[in-house]
Amino acid sequence: MISDLWYKHGLIYNFSLSGFLDTDGDGIGDLEGALQRIDYLQGLGVTSIWLAPFQPSPMRDHGYDICDYYGVDPRYGSLGDFVEFSRACKQRGLRLIMDLVVNHCSDQHPWFRKAIEDPSSEYFDYFIWADEEPEKPKEGVIFPGVQETTWTYNEQVGKYYFHRFYEFQPDLNMANPKVQREVLKIVGFWLELGISGFRIDAVPFLIAQEGINVEDPEPAYALLRNIRALAQWRKGDAVLLAEANIPAEKAVKYFGEDGERLHMILNFPVNQTLFYALATGDTLPLREKLEASKCVPFSAQWANFLRNHDELDIGRLPKEQKEAVFSAFGPEEEMQIYGRGIRRRLSPMLGGDCRRVKLANSLLMTLPGTPVIRYGDEIGMGEDLSLPERESVRTPMQWSEGPNGGFTSSDNPIRPPIDGGPYGFQLLNVAQQRTEGDSLLNWMERVIRMRKEMPEIGEGEYRILDTPASILALRYQWEDHLSLFLHNFENRRREVFIDLDVHSKSVSHMTCVLNHQRYDVRADGTYRIIVEPYGYHWLRAGGLEALPKESIG
Secondary structure (H helix, E strand, O other): OOOOOHHHHOOEEEEOHHHOOOOOOOOOOOHHHHHHOHHHHHHHOOOEEEEOOOOOOOOOOOOOOOOOOOOOOOOOOOHHHHHHHHHHHHHOOOEEEEEEOOOEOOOOOHHHHHHHHOOOOHHHHHEOEEOOOOOOOOOOOOOEOOEOOOEEEEOOOOEEEEOOOOOOOOEEOOOOHHHHHHHHHHHHHHHHOOOOEEEEOOHHHHOEOOOOOOOOOOEOOHHHHHHHHHHHHHOOOOEEEEOOOOOHHHHHHHHOOOOOOOOEEEOHHHHHHHHHHHHHOOOHHHHHHHHHHHHOOOOOEEEEEOOOOOOEEOOOOOHHHHHHHHHHHOOOHHHEEOOOEEOOOHHHHOOOOHHHHHHHHHHHHHOOOEEEEEOOOOOOOOOOOOOOHHHHHOOOOOOOOOHHHHOOOOOOOOOOOOOOOOOOOOOOOHHHHHOOOOOHHHHHHHHHHHHHOOOHHHHOEEEEOOOOOOEEEEEEEEOOEEEEEEEEOOOOOEEEEEEOOOOOOOOOEEEEOOOOOEEEOOOOOEEEEEEOOOOEEEEEEEOOOOOOHHHOO
C-alpha cells in the first residue's frame, strides 16, 4: 500500500509569477497567466507548484524583500486572484507550495519603519542591533563581491542593524517570542487560503538563535517544530520544504529524530556532486553523498534538483572538484558568481547535448527523493549572461515563436526573453516542442508519467550497486517491487555486469520500462547490460513472487 505521505510521490515545479506569463500587457507575469497555464502543468505531470515570493515588495531582490506578508503584490494581481488560482490547483489535484521568507524582511516593512522611527517601540526588538560595529563585519557575507558587510549603520537610530543578505533586508530577531508568533500567524493565514506547504527560505539562518554570532550560531530547532505543529493542526497534509545547504549528517536535527520538524530538505550535497559527475564522469563522490543521505526518518524526504533560481552553488566541493566543475561548465569569468557558483542553465552547461540533458533529468527522476523542476528546464531553456548576477537564469518562459516568446505583448518586458541563437524563443519554445514527437518536452512528459508509476522510488530502500566509477547503479526495493536504474556518465559505450544482491532464483528477468527490452539472469546470477554513451536504463525485476524481503540488502 502506498503511504499517504503525498510528497514522497510528488513532483514539484517551481517558477516566479513575474517571468511566467503576462496577460495584462504590462510586461510582468501575473496570477492570471499562471491560471491560464495550469492545464499545461497538469499535462506535464507535475503534482505540486512551488511559487516564488509574490507578496508586496520593493522588488530589489526578486520579491525576497517582503514588505507585507499578508498580501499579493499588485503587479501580480489581488488576493482574490490568488484564491482563484489556489482553487484551480485544488480542482486539478495540484498542491500549492509558496516561499516562506521570514529570516529577513524589507527595510520598507512597517515593522522596520516603526523600529527606526521609535526605538522604544516593541518593533525595535524585532531586529538585531549593535551600538558599535562588531568585529569582522564582513564575516558571513552571503553575496561576496556584491554585498560589502552584514552590519549597516542607521543614522536615524544611531545603531548598526544586522543583515545576512543585502542591506535592504534586515534580519528578523527570531530569539524574540513575538517575532516567532508573527511567523506562525503568517503560516496560518496562507494555509487558510489554500496553501499546501512552504519552501522555507534560508533555514540555517532562520533558526540561528543568536543572529550576531555568524561563526557559530546556536540553532533554535524548536521553531521548526512549532511551525510544523501549527501547519499540520490547521491542515493535516501540509508540508515544510527547507532550503538548507547543509551536510547530510546535520539534517537529522532539521528533520527531527522522529520526523517532527521538517518534511523535506533540498539536497545540496547531492546536487553539487551530481554536477561533478556530469563534469568528469566520476560518480564516486555522488555515491558518498547518496549513502550519507540515508540518515532521514521514515516520514522525511530529500528534495532533488538540477538547477534553481540562484547560482549553481559548488562552494562546498573540495578545491579540485570545484575547479573541475568550473572548468567544464563555467570556464569564463562572466559565467561565475560570488566565487562559489555558476550562473548558467542546465542545457547550455551540457553543451546542448540532448543525450546529457536527458541523462541528467533521468537521474533527477530516479534519485532517492522528490524531484524539483525549474520552469523552462522541460524544454531546455538557456541563460542570458548579459544580465547581471542571477538575472541570467531568470529570463521569461518561452511559450511560442511569437513576439517575446509569447510571454507578453508589451514592448518592455520585466526581463528580455532570450532572442536569437540556439536558445532563442524563435527556435526553442513550448508550442514547437509539443508537435515534435522526440522533443525534450514530450520526453519529459513520458518519464514523469513513468516516475509516478514507480512508487518504490519514493517509498523503498535503496542501495548503490558495485559498478565502474562512470556508472551509477541504484537499486530500490519496496514490497513486491524491485527496480534498477543505471546511468552512464561517460561518452563511451559500457558493458556492465550487475549483481542485484538477491537470490538468483527469485528474479527471473528484468525489463526496461522505457523500451521493453528484456534482460535474463545469467548462470552466475548477474545481468549483462550494455549502456550507451550518456545512456540510462530504468529496469524492473520480474518473478518477484517468491522473493523474501530479508534477501534484499
